[in-house]
Amino acid sequence: xxxxxxxxxxxxxxxxxxxxxxxxxxxxxxxxxxxxxxxxxxxxxxxxxxxxxxxxxxxxxxxxxxxxxxxxxxxxxxxxxxxxxxxxxxxxxxxxxxxxxxxxxxxxxxxxxxxxxxxxxxxxxxxxxxxxxxxxxxxxxxxxxxxxxxxxxxxxxxxxxxxxxxxxxxxxxxxxxxxxxxxxxxxxxxxxxxxxxxxxxxxxxxxxxxxxxxxxxxxxxxxxxxxxxxxxxxxxxxxxxxxxxxxxxxxxxxxxxxxxx
Amino acid sequence: xxxxxxxxxxxxxxxxxxxxxxxxxxxxxxxxxxxxxxxxxxxxxxxxxxxxxxxxxxxxxxxxxxxxxxxxxxxxxxxxxxxxxxxxxxxxxxxxxxxxxxxxxxxxxxxxxxxxxxxxxxxxxxxxxxxxxxxxxxxxxxxxxxxxxxxxxxxxxxxxxxxxxxxxxxxxxxxxxxxxxxxxxxxxxxxxxxxxxxxxxxxxxxxxxxxxxxxxxxxxxxxxxxxxxxxxxxxxxxxxxxxxxxxxxxxxxxxxxxxxx
Amino acid sequence: xxxxxxxxxxxxxxxxxxxxxxxxxxxxxxxxxxxxxxxxxxxxxxxxxxxxxxxxxxxxxxxxxxxxxxxxxxxxxxxxxxxxxxxxxxxxxxxxxxxxxxxxxxxxxxxxxxxxxxxxxxxxxxxxxxxxxxxxxxxxxxxxxxxxxxxxxxxxxxxxxxxxxxxxxxxxxxxxxxxxxxxxxxxxxxxxxxxxxxxxxxxxxxxxxxxxxxxxxxxxxxxxxxxxxxxxxxxxxxxxxxxxxxxxxxxxxxxxxxxxx
Numbered sequence: 001x002x003x004x005x006x007x008x009x010x011x012x013x014x015x016x017x018x019x020x021x022x023x024x025x026x027x028x029x030x031x032x033x034x035x036x037x038x039x040x041x042x043x044x045x046x047x048x049x050x051x052x053x054x055x056x057x058x059x060x061x062x063x064x065x066x067x068x069x070x071x072x073x074x075x076x077x078x079x080x081x082x083x084x085x086x087x088x089x090x091x092x093x094x095x096x097x098x099x100x101x102x103x104x105x106x107x108x109x110x111x112x113x114x115x116x117x118x119x120x121x122x123x124x125x126x127x128x129x130x131x132x133x134x135x136x137x138x139x140x141x142x143x144x145x146x147x148x149x150x151x152x153x154x155x156x157x158x159x160x161x162x163x164x165x166x167x168x169x170x171x172x173x174x175x176x177x178x179x180x181x182x183x184x185x186x187x188x189x190x191x192x193x194x195x196x197x198x199x200x201x202x203x204x205x206x207x208x209x210x211x212x213x214x215x216x217x218x219x220x221x222x223x224x225x226x227x228x229x230x231x232x233x234x235x236x237x238x239x240x241x242x243x244x245x246x247x248x249x250x251x252x253x254x255x256x257x258x259x260x261x
Numbered sequence: 262x263x264x265x266x267x268x269x270x271x272x273x274x275x276x277x278x279x280x281x282x283x284x285x286x287x288x289x290x291x292x293x294x295x296x297x298x299x300x301x302x303x304x305x306x307x308x309x310x311x312x313x314x315x316x317x318x319x320x321x322x323x324x325x326x327x328x329x330x331x332x333x334x335x336x337x338x339x340x341x342x343x344x345x346x347x348x349x350x351x352x353x354x355x356x357x358x359x360x361x362x363x364x365x366x367x368x369x370x371x372x373x374x375x376x377x378x379x380x381x382x383x384x385x386x387x388x389x390x391x392x393x394x395x396x397x398x399x400x401x402x403x404x405x406x407x408x409x410x411x412x413x414x415x416x417x418x419x420x421x422x423x424x425x426x427x428x429x430x431x432x433x434x435x436x437x438x439x440x441x442x443x444x445x446x447x448x449x450x451x452x453x454x455x456x457x458x459x460x461x462x463x464x465x466x467x468x469x470x471x472x473x474x475x476x477x478x479x480x481x482x483x484x485x486x487x488x489x490x491x492x493x494x495x496x497x498x499x500x501x502x503x504x505x506x507x508x509x510x511x512x513x514x515x516x517x518x519x520x521x522x
Numbered sequence: 523x524x525x526x527x528x529x530x531x532x533x534x535x536x537x538x539x540x541x542x543x544x545x546x547x548x549x550x551x552x553x554x555x556x557x558x559x560x561x562x563x564x565x566x567x568x569x570x571x572x573x574x575x576x577x578x579x580x581x582x583x584x585x586x587x588x589x590x591x592x593x594x595x596x597x598x599x600x601x602x603x604x605x606x607x608x609x610x611x612x613x614x615x616x617x618x619x620x621x622x623x624x625x626x627x628x629x630x631x632x633x634x635x636x637x638x639x640x641x642x643x644x645x646x647x648x649x650x651x652x653x654x655x656x657x658x659x660x661x662x663x664x665x666x667x668x669x670x671x672x673x674x675x676x677x678x679x680x681x682x683x684x685x686x687x688x689x690x691x692x693x694x695x696x697x698x699x700x701x702x703x704x705x706x707x708x709x710x711x712x713x714x715x716x717x718x719x720x721x722x723x724x725x726x727x728x729x730x731x732x733x734x735x736x737x738x739x740x741x742x743x744x745x746x747x748x749x750x751x752x753x754x755x756x757x758x759x760x761x762x763x764x765x766x767x768x769x770x771x772x773x774x775x776x777x778x779x780x781x782x783x
Contacts, residue, residue: 017658025288025304027547027588031712036757041712042617042658043547046590049621056620056658066288068307068331070590095303098317099310136278136303136317188508190292190302234505235297244756247710286549286565327549329568329592356564359578360571397539397564397578449769451553451563495766496558 003258004208007216008251012038016058016205019087020198021045021075023065023094026191029239030061030198036246037220039202050074051081059205060089061198062114064096064105065137072105079112088115088204092197097126097133110153115210116160117153118197118217121146124163128153138187143169151176160210162218164196170214177215180259181222183229185238192242196221219258224249226257264519265469268477269512273299277319277466280348281459282306282336284326284355287452290500291322291459297507298481300463311335312342320466321350322459323375325357325366326398333366340373349376349465353458358387358394371414376471377421378414379458379478382407385424389414399448404430412437421471423479425457431475438476441520442483444490446499453503457482480519485510487518525780526730529738530773534560538580538727541609542720543567543597545587545616548713551761552583552720558768559742561724572596573603581727582611583720584636586618586627587659594627601634610637610726614719617659619648632675637732638682639675640719640739643668646685650675660709665691673698682732684740686718692736699737702781703744705751707760714764718743741780746771748779 034041091114093106121141122134128149143165155173168179203213228241295302354367382402383395389410404426416434464474489502556563615628643663644656650671665687677695690701725735750763
């Protein structure tokens with residue numbers, strides 16, 4: 001299993017416009033991660049324009065972190081318009097198992113044919129109808145425990161599912177790729193999961209198939225995190241360094257450091 | 262007056278889930294501060310789920326910084342559910358004196374039995390029905406001027422009141438502790454008051470009584486700010502260093518540097 | 523064409539309260555930029571209080587980045603109240619040409635007599651009724667191409683228009699000043715255009731006329747960006763350094779480095 005050899009070069013030459021309907025906590029973080037890696041982010045959520053805007057974009061990211069009813073309506077409208085226009089989109093079902101509202105919203109969105117779903121293990125288990133209550137937005141399950149749930153979810157929904165944690169797994173229901181990059185400091189910075197999802201959106205926008213886009217995104221984030229951890233002594237410096245590392249990362253460094261099997 | 266000697270160790274071993282209904286400006290900042298010090302933050306504000314979510318948490322933080330009517334309804338519902346479930350919560354009445362809407366909202370929330378209120382001097386004076394107009398979100402009064410107002414407010418509401426500024430005062434209506442740590446650069450970074458409130462939530466979630474939680478939070482932030490100021494030359498580097506310092510702080514360093522009387 | 527020689531000193535001695543109704547992505551960023559340069563920011567958007575709050579402020583910033591219908595109503599109410607109270611305000615018509623909703627909203631707000639409009643070239647062309655679709659929030663036009671549109675827009679609306687890009691142009695319809703400071707890294711950090719607008723608000727709040735305020739703001743941001751670029755190796759470190767540079771900038775350094783013609 002290898003990363004598309006010119007994934008970053010393609011992303012940077014296309015500089016895809018990535019439309020995000022995401023949560024308040026990470027809007028700035030994921031916009032900056034998208035800019036760092038070479039995409040052009042826009043955050044547009046109003047029901048008046050979300051469906052119109054997505055047709056201008058090369059990919060859509062839908063993230064339910066700080067969900068409310070009117071935002072959910074815009075997400076559904078934008079996902080529908082994205083499908084109609086052939087714009088690939090990725091779903092991040094944040095804290096899917098935590099409340100009735102989230103279980104319902106994430107199940108409805110997952111049925112709207114996302115090209116990919118990126119989530120932690122508890123969220124995938126919740127989406128699959130198993131336990132997966134998690135601890136707020138954090139996982140209480142290992143990605144190993146969610147691997148089979150991810151596979152059957154991918155098969156049932158006809159999508160690619162990426163479960164991230166200490167080791168990430170990406171599956172389209174038959175193939176499974178594992179990415180063993182990253183650093184524990186990623187768990188001490190808010191929104192790194194959301195950033196992973198946004199980067200999947202960036203590689204989708206660059207024209208990569210969903211499976212390849214997910215692997216490239218998770219490997220890029222993981223390798224960048226390793227570079228950032230070498231140069232920092234806490235989560236503040238780590239986050240700054242992560243953006244710098246995403247900006248400086250190239251396909252050669254990615255190929256040399258990625259541990260994808 | 263001493264800080265609970267294992268306050269940070271307790272916080273880190275429990276890693277409390279802290280539910281925040283807070284303002285847009287600082288969501289990222291306070292989530293990251295909570296992660297840095299060892300808590301697990303979640304930001305959940307929808308009326309559909311806020312009351313349900315708070316029962317999963319160990320503490321609730323309510324901050325009216327960018328208030329609107331629907332958010333206020335969610336705050337009241339969550340505070341009520343927190344009280345019913347025995348989950349302690351802390352109120353941050355941002356710019357309480359600035360407008361009719363804020364005076365009314367902060368007064369209503371203060372009556373809902375928060376375990377603690379953390380605010381600047383102008384906000385405490387406004388809550389106490391004295392002047393305290395402030396300058397937007399910034400205080401125009403000294404914490405000394407608000408000390409007696411804080412004391413009678415704490416007594417009347419049966420809560421702990423923490424007034425922060427150059428010197429912080431924490432009172433339950435009878436006892437008063439003062440914390441003389443911190444750095445003027447805290448006034449050049451947005452949301453450091455909100456961060457103080459979030460850290461009170463973290464120590465409440467760790468099981469400390471409200472008075473001890475408030476003292477531990479303000480001393481931790483103040484000492485971390487001193488470390489950060491030593492290593493930075495402007496508000497950008499200071500904020501990065503503050504997160505790193507919160508992450509690295511331990512009970513021994515806190516006891517050695519804290520100036521609590 | 524020169525920068526007001528004590529622009530920064532005036533700003534810092536007055537420390538104006540700048541009321542912002544701005545987008546979720548940049549609230550933290552622009553609040554911190556305002557604090558760094560010496561202003562006192564507040565973010566207040568509720569219809570219940572926006573018009574009341576603006577009367578306490580020295581300037582208002584209206585930015586439609588993550589617009590929705592209820593926020594637009596608050597922006598219009600606040601702009602009207604600002605005009606009535608003699609509080610100058612600046613408009614940032616983010617992605618003005620991207621959707622029907624944005625074209626309509628930005629046109630309506632532009633008619634409400636802002637003291638200044640700060641935008642990229644595509645947004646100015648869209649406001650002027652020419653093409654200017656842009657690419658999401660990014661410009662696809664040069665500031666040269668928008669220079670004449672800016673001039674006639676300024677004349678028609680009786681306002682100052684600042685078009686920013688590689689070279690910035692500021693015009694009141696007759697005079698045109700150009701600012702040739704800045705660094706390409708500004709395009710790799712989200713919200714730097716929004717920061718430019720917020721800084722225009724800060725200098726308006728310091729009492730400078732709109733033309734002078736716009737030139738001072740763009741030169742300050744541009745010079746600070748040059749300092750930051752010298753000391754960083756990616757967009758993360760650059761953003762941190764930009765805040766530090768805004769904090770340390772003084773009138774002497776500004777005069778020495780600014781390239782205003």
